[in-house]
Amino acid sequence: MEKKRTITRRDFLRGTVYTAFTASFGSPLGKEAGAEEKVKVVLIRDENVIDQQGNIYQKIVRQMLDRAICELLGEEKPIQAWRRLIKLNDIVGIKSNFWFYLPTPLELEAAIQQRILDVGVPKKNIGIDDREVLNNPVFRSSTALINVRPLRTHFWSGIGGCIKNYIMFVSTPWLYHPDACSSLASIWNKPLVKGKTRLNILSLIRTQFWGRGPHYFDRRFVSDYRGLLIGKDPVALDAIGARLLQLQRIAYFGEDRPTDTTPKHIFVADEKYKLGVSDLRRIEVVKLGWTEGSLI
Amino acid sequence: MKNEVIISIFMVFGLLAVGGTPALSAEKDAEKMEMKRLLPLKVGSHESDRKDQFYDRKTTFRYMDGAAELYRSYGFKLLLVRRYLKTGHPPIIVELFDMGSPEDSFGVFSFETEGEDLGAGQGSDYGGGLLRFWKGKFFANIYAEQETPSTKQDVLEIGRAIANSIKHEGQKPKLIHYLPKEDFVERSVRYFHHHQGLNYQYFVSHENILRLGERTHAVFALYSLSETKIKTFLLLIQYPTQKLAKEAFQSFVKIYMPESTSSRVIQTENGRWTSAQFYQEYIIVVFDAPSKEKAEKLMEATKKKFEGRQ
Numbered sequence: 027m028e029k030k031r032t033i034t035r036r037d038f039l040r041g042t043v044y045t046a047f048t049a050s051f052g053s054p055l056g057k058e059a060g061a062e063e064k065v066k067v068v069l070i071r072d073e074n075v076i077d078q079q080g081n082i083y084q085k086i087v088r089q090m091l092d093r094a095i096c097e098l099l100g101e102e103k104p105i106q107a108w109r110r111l112i113k114l115n116d117i118v119g120i121k122s123n124f125w126f127y128l129p130t131p132l133e134l135e136a137a138i139q140q141r142i143l144d145v146g147v148p149k150k151n152i153g154i155d156d157r158e159v160l161n162n163p164v165f166r167s168s169t170a171l172i173n174v175r176p177l178r179t180h181f182w183s184g185i186g187g188c189i190k191n192y193i194m195f196v197s198t199p200w201l202y203h204p205d206a207c208s209s210l211a212s213i214w215n216k217p218l219v220k221g222k223t224r225l226n227i228l229s230l231i232r233t234q235f236w237g238r239g240p241h242y243f244d245r246r247f248v249s250d251y252r253g254l255l256i257g258k259d260p261v262a263l264d265a266i267g268a269r270l271l272q273l274q275r276i277a278y279f280g281e282d283r284p285t286d287t288t289p290k291h292i293f294v295a296d297e298k299y300k301l302g303v304s305d306l307r308r309i310e311v312v313k314l315g316w317t318e319g320s321l322i
Numbered sequence: 323m324k325n326e327v328i329i330s331i332f333m334v335f336g337l338l339a340v341g342g343t344p345a346l347s348a349e350k351d352a353e354k355m356e357m358k359r360l361l362p363l364k365v366g367s368h369e370s371d372r373k374d375q376f377y378d379r380k381t382t383f384r385y386m387d388g389a390a391e392l393y394r395s396y397g398f399k400l401l402l403v404r405r406y407l408k409t410g411h412p413p414i415i416v417e418l419f420d421m422g423s424p425e426d427s428f429g430v431f432s433f434e435t436e437g438e439d440l441g442a443g444q445g446s447d448y449g450g451g452l453l454r455f456w457k458g459k460f461f462a463n464i465y466a467e468q469e470t471p472s473t474k475q476d477v478l479e480i481g482r483a484i485a486n487s488i489k490h491e492g493q494k495p496k497l498i499h500y501l502p503k504e505d506f507v508e509r510s511v512r513y514f515h516h517h518q519g520l521n522y523q524y525f526v527s528h529e530n531i532l533r534l535g536e537r538t539h540a541v542f543a544l545y546s547l548s549e550t551k552i553k554t555f556l557l558l559i560q561y562p563t564q565k566l567a568k569e570a571f572q573s574f575v576k577i578y579m580p581e582s583t584s585s586r587v588i589q590t591e592n593g594r595w596t597s598a599q600f601y602q603e604y605i606i607v608v609f610d611a612p613s614k615e616k617a618e619k620l621m622e623a624t625k626k627k628f629e630g631r632q
Contacts, residue, residue, distance in 0.1 A: 032577050034527040036590055126386075157384050181522065182391055199383055203391055206528060244450040245469060287521070288528070 064310040065303045067257035067266060070094040071316040075231055075252045082231060087254075088137040090315070094256045095141075095225075097312055108141045111224040112170055117151045118142050119168040119222075123175035123191055124156040127234075127243040130175050134229055134254075138172055159194050160218075171219065173260065174227040177267045178234035183207035184289025187267045188226045188260035189301070195219050206287045211261075211295035228255040228263050235274035236283065249274055252316065261302025262309045264292045266322065269306060273321040350378075350400070357402045357418055360460070365483045368406035368414060368476065377401040395516045396429050397422030406480060412468040414476055416484065419461045424492020425539075429513040431456035433522070439509075440478050443485040444492070453477040457485050458492040497541045497558055502623035505554075510544035524555055524609065531577045532605065533570035537562045547616055552594075555609040556620060564603045571600040574607070587614055597621045601628055 070093055075086045092104035101107040112118060120138055122130040135154050142152055153164025160166075173188050180186040182203045192213045193199045202210055213219065230253035237244050251274075257263050268289045275283050296304035303309060311322060354376055363370045375385070382390040382401050393401070400420040405413045421427040428445070437449025443457035451469040455462055464481045466473045495513045512523050515538055517530040523542050526532065534540060539560040547554055561567040579588045579596060587597040594610040597617040606624050611617035 032527055032529045032531065034531070034578050035525050036578065182518070200391060200394065244452075246450050290528070 064308050065257065065259045065262040066098065066310050066312060067255060067259070067262050068094045068098045068312045068314065069230075069253055069255050069266075069320070069322070070097075070314040071230075071251070071253035071320060073252060073316045073318070076250050082131050082133045084133040084136065087131065087133040087231070088140070090254050091134070091137045091141070091227075091256075093314060094254055097314060098256055098258075104141060105144055108145050112142055112145045112147060114146045116147055116170040117164060117168045118147055118153070118170045118172065119159065119162070119165040120152065120154040120172045120174060121159060121165075121191055121194075122154050122156050123186075125176075125186075128176050128178055128232060128248065130229055131231055134174060134227070134231070138174060138227070142172075157194055160197060166218070168218075168222060170224050171222045172225050172227070173223050174229065176229040176232060176234075177255075177271065179237055179271055180287070182287060183210065183291055184287040185264065185268050185271060185292075187228060187264035187289075187292075189214070189264050189291060189295050192219055206290045208291050208294045210291045211299035211301045214260075214295075214299070214301055223260070224258075226257055226260045226263050228267050230255055230267075230270070233271065233274065235271045235278065247278070249278075251319075253320075259302035261292060261295045261304050264289070264295075265304045265306055266309060266311060268292060270322050277319075277321065353400055353420060354402070357400065357420060360484060360487045361402065361404050361416060361418060362483050362487065365406065365480045366408075366476075368408045368411075368480060371405045371407050371413070373405065375403045377403070391518075392433065393419060393421070393430060395514070395519060396426035398426070398430075408476075411472065411476065412466045412470060414464065414466050414480060416480060417463040418484065419463075421459055421461050424456075424459050425495045425513065427456040427459050427461045427492065428494050429515075430461045432512045433514075433519075435509045440481070442478065442481040443488070446481070448474065448478070451477070453481045455481055455485055457488045458490040460488050495539060495541065497539050497560055500558060500624065500627040501541065501543050501556065502620065502627055504623065505545045505547050507544040507546055512542045514540055514542075520557070524557075527577065529577075532559060532574050533561075533566070534559065545620060547612060552610070552612040554594075554611045554616065554620065556624065557605075557607040557609065558624070559605045561603045561605070567600050567603045567605055571598065571605050574598060574605070587617055589614070599625070601625060604628065 070090045072086050072090050075083050075090065077083055095107040096102060096104055099107040099110055120135060122135055139152055139154065143149060153162050155162045155165060173191055175191045178186045183190050183206060189210050193202060193210065195213055195216055195218055230251045232248055233251050234243065234248050236247035255263055255266060292304050295301040313320065358374060377385045378400055379394055379398060382393065398419060399422045402418045404416045407413055421430060431445055431454060435447045437447045440446050440448045440453065442453065443455035446453060446455035451473050452463060452465040462484060464477045466477060498511055514520065515534065515536055517532060517534040520526055520534060520540060520542060542555060542557050545554045545556060561570060575582060575598060579598065582588045586599055587595060590596050594612065595614050595617040597608040599606050599621060606621060608617045608620045611620060
């Protein structure tokens with residue numbers, strides 16, 4: 027049995043930390059990874075999704091979502107794509123994120139809900155929630171979940187992404203915080219959640235790439251990236267998301283300023299819980315729309 | 323028989339009053355009232371919306387998600403959230419935390435002092451539209467929902483009013499007094515209990531190799547050494563017993579500086595120097611000194627401070 031290795035600052039200094047548990051994290055995107063199948067994710071950006079007053083433009087969000095999901099599933103029309111994800115008789119929970127400083131944009135929640143309604147799911151069978159999912163009857167009886175949240179850095183887990191967004195499906199979230207939240211992916215095996223997630227969406231309309239302090243939020247370190255990242259694999263989305271935040275920090279600070287917590291849970295989700303793919307070399311990012319400053 | 327019943331009833335009520343739920347509830351209600359009194363209903367043109375919310379150690383997660391862990395890593399007891407409204411201006415949010423002790427109030431405050439001290443409470447920090455201050459056992463965050471040109475003035479006005487209504491000041495953690503003053507960057511000092519607190523300031527290891535926890539007290543400070551201006555860090559940890567300090571020291575040396583000799587000074591991969599020693603129930607670690615001599619000098623200066631107290 028392999029002995030568990032303790033990672034210290036000195037591993038970072040000598041550059042060996044990646045071989046310890048983050049082998050793929052620093053790998054450039056697009057580098058060949060052999061014959062293994064790649065996971066597809068779609069990045070779509072639109073310069074006009076945020077207007078000059080800082081408001082998010084509802085119509086453009088809807089267009090971005092439609093175009094991205096068509097690309098992801100190889101369908102021509104959004105409704106065809108959504109029908110492959112959601113059935114008429116599904117009870118659908120849209121697991122959002124209400125964090126005060128940087129919540130999931132209401133415009134994005136509305137766009138998702140509208141497409142599920144378009145499939146023919148009655149409104150009473152659709153719920154949008156975050157912190158009360160355990161008490162929400164739609165979520166308690168759900169047959170399908172859509173996972174949507176903004177991408178940001180996070181003190182305890184390195185990043186707040188798709189994997190972490192399900193932490194409210196447990197009644198004792200704080201028990202998942204030790205060891206950089208490495209066991210977060212285990213939540214995805216809980217009966218209330220397991221096998222139900224049809225789509226994951228990371229809102230990159232605004233991203234928080236760096237932050238200090240108790241609330242881990244600082245407007246100076248929020249970027250209007252104006253994008254959405256969507257896919258079926260939450261680990262792949264988070265791996266790309268973590269890489270994007272890293273590149274945004276480099277662009278902003280002129281150096282690779284490490285976060286205080288390595289987003290170890292993404293790799294553990296892959297290696298231990300087999301929830302998805304974290305190796306950037308095995309993720310195909312299809313890019314649509316505005317490309318200026320895309321970084322990835 | 324009747325007397326026995328009466329006595330039993332009194333005993334039950336007596337027990338509840340001492341340690342049962344109603345007493346605890348009453349205590350909590352009293353704490354809530356105390357905190358409400360600290361927040362004026364009106365400050366200048368800003369008025370409370372009179373929809374105060376309280377959160378304790380268990381429920382605060384619902385309010386602030388994982389950020390609550392920071393407060394829970396200290397002795398946080400109760401949070402009061404109040405919104406102040408003013409026509410034509412974005413609401414201002416006040417979060418007042420009862421941290422249980424001045425030491426832990428200072429500890430939470432010390433987590434981030436990169437902004438400007440605006441002179442509220444016993445220490446304040448303003449940046450990005452957020453004012454933070456500590457006074458006595460209370461710590462406060464004050465910020466506007468949207469930043470406007472008047473945000474700084476508004477949050478400061480409210481912050482100062484609250485700070486003035488907190489009558490009792492408190493002492494910083496005693497451990498701070500053992501930090502040598504030469505080259506010391508005063509606003510850099512951090513106080514915490516858990517290893518996540520250390521890693522937030524200076525990543526040492528993803529595992530708790532210094533065996534920090536609820537019962538340990540740690541301070542971490544920056545030294546900008548005179549000639550070089552190279553950032554050097556000093557970590558002091560106090561353990562409940564000398565035995566625990568020794569065990570933690572052995573764990574740290576074994577994992578972090580396995581090549582060290584009895585001098586416990588090593589050169590790390592960035593060309594800087596790390597030195598570690600334990601003294602009674604304390605551990606002292608110097609990180610990133612520019613030379614072996616500088617590391618040893620800071621270590622000696624710290625030990626002298628400890629010895630000076632005896």
